[in-house]
Amino acid sequence: MTETIIVDRKDRVGLITLNRPKALNALTLQVMHEVVAAAQEFDRDPGIGAILITGSAKAFAAGADIKEMQPQSYLDVYLSDWFAGWDALARVRKPTIAAVAGYALGGGCELAMLCDILLAADTAKFGQPEIKLGVIPGIGGSQRLTRAVGKAKAMELCLTGRMMDAEEAERAGLVSRVVPADRLLDDALETAATIASMSLPTAMMAKEAVNRAFESSLAEGILFERRLFHATFATADQKEGMAAFVEKRAPHFTHR
Numbered sequence: 001m002t003e004t005i006i007v008d009r010k011d012r013v014g015l016i017t018l019n020r021p022k023a024l025n026a027l028t029l030q031v032m033h034e035v036v037a038a039a040q041e042f043d044r045d046p047g048i049g050a051i052l053i054t055g056s057a058k059a060f061a062a063g064a065d066i067k068e069m070q071p072q073s074y075l076d077v078y079l080s081d082w083f084a085g086w087d088a089l090a091r092v093r094k095p096t097i098a099a100v101a102g103y104a105l106g107g108g109c110e111l112a113m114l115c116d117i118l119l120a121a122d123t124a125k126f127g128q129p130e131i132k133l134g135v136i137p138g139i140g141g142s143q144r145l146t147r148a149v150g151k152a153k154a155m156e157l158c159l160t161g162r163m164m165d166a167e168e169a170e171r172a173g174l175v176s177r178v179v180p181a182d183r184l185l186d187d188a189l190e191t192a193a194t195i196a197s198m199s200l201p202t203a204m205m206a207k208e209a210v211n212r213a214f215e216s217s218l219a220e221g222i223l224f225e226r227r228l229f230h231a232t233f234a235t236a237d238q239k240e241g242m243a244a245f246v247e248k249r250a251p252h253f254t255h256r
């Protein structure tokens with residue numbers, strides 16, 4: 001039992017809800033440890049096929065906890081490699097979704113971008129306002145935001161601290177879809193459940209293949225994709241998926 005997050009499961013979906021509403025879900029190191037531990041637990045759980053991270057109606061997360069950071073010295077943050085723990089979330093192998101309503105600022109935007117799919121409520125506001133605090137993004141914001149929205153917009157957001165609304169974030173390619181706020185959780189759960197109903201090894205390979213596009217040349221990425229495509233033929237789920245299509249019935253994947 002924890003206080004800063006709520007961990008739940010719905011069918012094959014692992015649900016992590018940030019739960020510091022009075023502090024707009026500001027991300028302390030404790031929150032980080034709990035989110036990462038919960039995600040890793042779901043990653044190990046064969047009964048889970050997708051992981052969903054969400055916050056409250058007012059804030060997904062308004063950033064790293066400024067009150068926790070304020071007293072730290074250079075040596076404190078350097079020696080403890082402050083925030084390096086979040087990198088573990090990028091190594092979760094199952095598909096992850098961030099469902100964002102309200103503020104996703106600084107570390108909040110970075111947490112959302114650590115996920116594979118970003119769904120936004122029409123109330124969502126994204127930004128990297130660290131510059132207003134005299135710092136720069138520290139959980140990958142300058143890198144992932146630039147890859148998502150391009151240099152021009154990322155540079156403006158990081159240098160001015162301006163927030164962008166959900167519509168602008170969708171146009172810029174940061175979010176996959178915007179939905180009415182009162183539909184966000186249901187919609188995100190539906191999306192997660194759809195992914196979790198697919199063959200787990202195939203979904204994991206699809207995730208790996210898409211992520212490889214950011215880390216290799218086109219030729220290397222295409223070769224990587226082809227090898228994984230070949231590998232899907234070693235799974236029972238490929239036999240089942242194609243048989244089901246030919247027999248005009250729904251597939252029953254066993255995740256093997």
Ligand SMILES: CC(C)(O)CC(=O)SCCNC(=O)CCNC(=O)[C@H](O)C(C)(C)COP(=O)(O)OP(=O)(O)OC[C@H]1O[C@@H](n2cnc3c(N)ncnc32)[C@H](O)[C@@H]1OP(=O)(O)O
Nearest residue numbers: 022023024026062063064065066067105106107129137138
């Ligand atoms: C990881 C890195 C390196 O990338 C760094 C970061 O993430 S740095 C943090 C980046 N985020 C911000 O700078 C946003 C800070 N918050 C705000 O600007 C405002 O809170 C707001 C615009 C999101 C919302 O404003 P408002 O509705 O007026 O609410 P507030 O009264 O300001 O906040 C309510 C309550 O929450 C506390 N709060 C909000 N954000 C944080 C935060 N990031 N860290 C710690 N606490 C936060 C705020 O202090 C209020 O609590 P009380 O002081 O009233 O107890």
